[in-house]
Amino acid sequence: MTTIAYKDGVIAYDSRSTRGTTILDDDTNKLQVVKGVRFLCTGATCDFAALIAAFFGADAPSAVEASALAWDGSALWLVGHDDKTGAWKDSLELDRPYAIGSGSSHALTAMDMDATAVEAIQMAKRRDTCTGGRVRKLVIVRAG
Template sequence: MTTIVYRDGVIAYDSQVTRGDVITDDAYEKCIELKGIKFFCSGAVSDHQRLIDVYFGAKAEGSIDASALVVDGESLMHVAVDDDTGLWKTPIRLDRVYAIGSGTPYAFAAMDMGASARKAVEMAAKRDTNTGGTIRAVNIKPVE
């Protein structure tokens, strides 16, 4: 899977892709920008584009094993698709921390101890076998 973290106007994420217990890519770009909207994707790489298509109105067909932190204008949301409700969007408060992916518990613990978004992903990569590679960070709001 992955670890994607939001804290203090920054989204940080890893670049590792795994299939089972094999690392298939350690430099994959998990941020996809389309029509001015940024999608920081977690889950099955093969489902990332399908999730984005559903976000823009395509019909959700079959299982979509992906979720994303989405920056759409001034909004930050956790977005995914499920069989019961279809596309769902959970707003994320910008004054709080948030994490998705397999390294979530480690990232939250790191942020509870004061880690930045980037450092939280680095710490998650130390314990989560599905997090690793290059750690990237994107400022999603101007520094005040």
């Protein structure tokens, strides 16, 4: 799992990779760029490709255990999958914070207390065992 937070034009994310309760790596770069869209995924790594393909309109398998924040240069998207509707994506407002992943509640609380997105990930690392390693950031700017 991982934690991804957005606030004030910055998407921050940790670099820990886990399998169950085992830490595999604390220096994984989770940013994937596909067709010019930047994806930061959380959940089952084996499902990331299916989730990204679904963002572009491909049919997703019946079970995808992943979600993502995606930046296409002009809009920030929350991408997910559920049993009822299958794959979906929602455009997000850039004037409010968001967090997804295993430490999202910790990150949201930190941002509610005026933490930046980077600081929110650092706080989530203190309480969520699936969040750790380096904190990276992606600064997003609207095209146009």
